[in-house]
Amino acid sequence: MEQGFNRRRFLLSTAGIAGGLALPGTPLFAQSANKIRVGLMLPYTGTYASLGNAITNGFKLAVEQGGGKLGGREIEYFTVDDESDAAKAPENANKLIKRDNVDVLIGTVHSGVALAMTRVARETKTLLIVPNAGADEITGPLCSPNIFRTSFSAWQPAYAMGQVMAEKKHKNVVTLSWKYSFGEQSVAGFKEAFEKAGGKVVKEMYLPFPNVEFQPYLTEIAALKPDAVFVFFAGGGAVKFVKDYDAAGLKKTIPLYGSGFLTDGTLEAQGDSAEGILTTLHYADGLDIAKDKAFRTAYAMAYKMQPDVYSVQGYDAAQLFAAGLAGVGGDVTKREALIAAMEKATIDSPRGRFTLSKAHNPVQDIYLRKVEAKQNKVITVAAKALADPARGCRM
Amino acid sequence: MDVSTFLIQLLNSLQYGLLLFLVASGLTLIFGIMGIINLAHGSFYMMGAYMAFSLTALSGNFLVAVLVGVALSVLIGFLLEWALFSRLYKRDHLDQVLLTYGLILIFEELRSLLVGDDVHGVPIPELLSASIQLSETLSYPVYRLFMSAVCILLAIVMYWLIRYTRLGMMIRAGSSNREMVQALGINIDLIYRIVFGLGVTLAAFAGMLAAPVSSVYPGMGNQVLIICFVVVVIGGVGSVWGALVAALLIGLTDTFGKVIAPDYAGLAVYVLMAAVLLWRPEGIFRRI
Numbered sequence: 155m156e157q158g159f160n161r162r163r164f165l166l167s168t169a170g171i172a173g174g175l176a177l178p179g180t181p182l183f184a185q186s187a188n189k190i191r192v193g194l195m196l197p198y199t200g201t202y203a204s205l206g207n208a209i210t211n212g213f214k215l216a217v218e219q220g221g222g223k224l225g226g227r228e229i230e231y232f233t234v235d236d237e238s239d240a241a242k243a244p245e246n247a248n249k250l251i252k253r254d255n256v257d258v259l260i261g262t263v264h265s266g267v268a269l270a271m272t273r274v275a276r277e278t279k280t281l282l283i284v285p286n287a288g289a290d291e292i293t294g295p296l297c298s299p300n301i302f303r304t305s306f307s308a309w310q311p312a313y314a315m316g317q318v319m320a321e322k323k324h325k326n327v328v329t330l331s332w333k334y335s336f337g338e339q340s341v342a343g344f345k346e347a348f349e350k351a352g353g354k355v356v357k358e359m360y361l362p363f364p365n366v367e368f369q370p371y372l373t374e375i376a377a378l379k380p381d382a383v384f385v386f387f388a389g390g391g392a393v394k395f396v397k398d399y400d401a402a403g404l405k406k407t408i409p410l411y412g413s414g415f416l417t418d419g420t421l422e423a424q425g426d427s428a429e430g431i432l433t434t435l436h437y438a439d440g441l442d443i444a445k446d447k448a449f450r451t452a453y454a455m456a457y458k459m460q461p462d463v464y465s466v467q468g469y470d471a472a473q474l475f476a477a478g479l480a481g482v483g484g485d486v487t488k489r490e491a492l493i494a495a496m497e498k499a500t501i502d503s504p505r506g507r508f509t510l511s512k513a514h515n516p517v518q519d520i521y522l523r524k525v526e527a528k529q530n531k532v533i534t535v536a537a538k539a540l541a542d543p544a545r546g547c548r549m
Numbered sequence: 550m551d552v553s554t555f556l557i558q559l560l561n562s563l564q565y566g567l568l569l570f571l572v573a574s575g576l577t578l579i580f581g582i583m584g585i586i587n588l589a590h591g592s593f594y595m596m597g598a599y600m601a602f603s604l605t606a607l608s609g610n611f612l613v614a615v616l617v618g619v620a621l622s623v624l625i626g627f628l629l630e631w632a633l634f635s636r637l638y639k640r641d642h643l644d645q646v647l648l649t650y651g652l653i654l655i656f657e658e659l660r661s662l663l664v665g666d667d668v669h670g671v672p673i674p675e676l677l678s679a680s681i682q683l684s685e686t687l688s689y690p691v692y693r694l695f696m697s698a699v700c701i702l703l704a705i706v707m708y709w710l711i712r713y714t715r716l717g718m719m720i721r722a723g724s725s726n727r728e729m730v731q732a733l734g735i736n737i738d739l740i741y742r743i744v745f746g747l748g749v750t751l752a753a754f755a756g757m758l759a760a761p762v763s764s765v766y767p768g769m770g771n772q773v774l775i776i777c778f779v780v781v782v783i784g785g786v787g788s789v790w791g792a793l794v795a796a797l798l799i800g801l802t803d804t805f806g807k808v809i810a811p812d813y814a815g816l817a818v819y820v821l822m823a824a825v826l827l828w829r830p831e832g833i834f835r836r837i
Contacts, residue, residue, distance in 0.1 A: 199661070200767065200768065201666070201767050203661065203666045203767075204666045333812075359811055360811060361814060361815075362814055365772075366763065366772070367565055367803065367804075367807075369564070369804070370558060370561050370562075370803075370804045370805075370807040371807065372687070373554060373557045373558055373561060373808075374554075374808060376554075376557075376686040377550075377551070377684075377687075379686055389668060389766065390668045390764060390767075390769065392668075393668045393670060393766070394763055394764045397670065397762070397764065398762070401688075401690040401692075401693075401762070402680075402687055402688060402689070402690070403680060403682070403686070403687060403688030404686060404687065408686065419667070422667070423667070423669045423765075424670060425670055425672070
């Protein structure tokens with residue numbers, strides 16, 4: 155519902171600009187009559203609906219900025235709502251691959267669904283670009299020439315935070331997260347960097363997903379009195395945790411750190427409780443990057459709302475695919491050359507330029523951000539050009 | 550674990566248990582007395598929380614929001630009973646499951662259309678925003694204690710209502726033999742409507758009360774639904790007293806499970822349920 159409305163409004167508001175751009179141009183590349191078929195498999199209902207919409211908006215903004223084309227070819231969209239349901243993921247992915255015959259598959263937010271998509275893409279050799287899901291496996295053991303990611307791996311922001319907290323001379327740290335793979339991978343990434351730098355994780359605590367009864371853990375933390383706490387939570391759980399942590403009076407004595415999702419898209423609800431919290435992520439508010447400013451203005455004009463990290467990832471998915479298409483003159487049948495062009499691309503992202511690792515995960519700066527006046531203000535670069543170790547990837 | 554930490558954990562479990570009781574009591578009433586399996590119970594909880602959010606934003610006052618919210622919930626309860634549930638009493642459980650599952654989807658979609666998919670917070674009312682220092686690092690928000698007090702008060706009121714009032718007598722009679730009560734000239738349809746409205750209102754009220762500490766987010770109802778059914782099954786279907794005991798037991802098991810065996814914390818509650826069912830297949834208490 156929301157989706158259709160946005161798209162229509164977007165097309166109306168930009169039709170004039172796009173038309174104007176398209177008129178005088180002579181085609182740069184030899185064009186075939188067929189449009190390129192892009193399959194969007196994203197959540198449009200449920201908890202992650204707003205993320206799915208943000209990614210779609212970002213992707214379409216990049217296409218519209220190219221005059222409705224990518225790499226000189228017109229685009230046709232095929233959309234499936236994945237409902238963040240991993241059980242339906244293989245069927246949904248196959249619908250786009252077999253029925254709609256898409257040239258590229260874009261998706262998704264939820265890691266479980268993305269893992270299933272990755273397996274299908276490996277089997278069918280479909281080109282897949284993951285615009286969010288952070289499961290380490292996607293560019294780890296499951297890596298493949300036809301699988302790309304424009305977001306991050308769970309390991310990246312957490313590893314950067316391990317370095318930051320060690321630099322801040324914290325010695326004993328307690329970690330807390332939901333007990334599922336993304337949470338565990340975040341904690342593992344954090345622990346790796348933090349203990350390498352001489353710190354010690356005195357206790358790793360997990361609670362069953364998506365349980366939000368934090369009080370017993372807060373009591374534990376108060377009794378253990380660590381120097382600091384590192385957590386991974388997102389969405390509603392992140393809001394509740396940050397408020398509970400503050401209400402328990404812990405924020406005053408034991409500083410709280412986390413992967414960026416702790417305070418992304420949640421600041422309005424968290425209110426003053428989030429003020430001053432430090433997090434790490436590959437995007438931030440107030441970046442001094444010209445591309446980011448242009449992107450934010452264009453996005454706000456097109457959709458009448460502010461972009462977030464998810465829109466950036468969707469935007470870059472389109473940019474990455476465009477780079478590949480440019481390398482083959484828009485001819486998707488030249489598969490190996492297309493992939494080679496994508497691998498070599500430097501993406502001029504709103505988050506700052508990035509390249510891809512051997513396993514096709516962004517090699518990117520991770521920012522240290524501080525919550526100030528309901529924004530995740532960038533403080534500094536926590537880790538420069540950080541590459542995921544891609545453990546288990548044989549490529 | 551030293552004594553003070555142990556006592557604080559005990560307080561945590563008590564507080565969690567009481568809130569669970571408040572959410573589950575409506576379910577046990579509807580399930581036990583009317584024989585309706587209401588999967589949409591979690592949606593009423595969510596509805597309450599979203600009402601607290603929207604109405605607080607509109608009126609600027611949490612108390613006003615709760616009062617208006619309760620009135621609206623009663624109305625919605627009556628309306629749903631009249632339009633949908635009254636047709637289901639003589640049908641089997643499968644039809645009820647189908648209808649109430651459909652209601653979950655409708656409520657989620659309505660929520661998405663009316664309020665959107667963002668996470669929201671509800672400010673704690675000024676008067677209750679203080680906190681009490683328990684140990685040198687930990688303090689306890691007054692609002693949480695207030696929540697517990699409200700839950701205890703409601704438990705007493707419900708017990709009194711069902712045990713000692715004329716309405717309670719009719720409710721109890723209606724739950725054991727609908728036809729006989731009707732034959733005695735009691736308007737059983739009205740009784741059922743009241744019970745259903747009460748059940749909906751209890752769930753919504755729990756949502757409103759919990760909103761300032763739990764925040765308000767999509768799918769929050771589905772999270773409480775399962776644990777509510779566990780409360781009802783352990784406590785004994787239809788027993789308010791049983792629901793209270795079961796909720797407190799679950800609070801204890803969950804809290805100390807998380808502390809003592811964190812790796813199996815998710816399991817602890819269900820192990821408790823299995824143990825209770827082996828010991829007393831009908832739940833700890835039977836009937837009101």
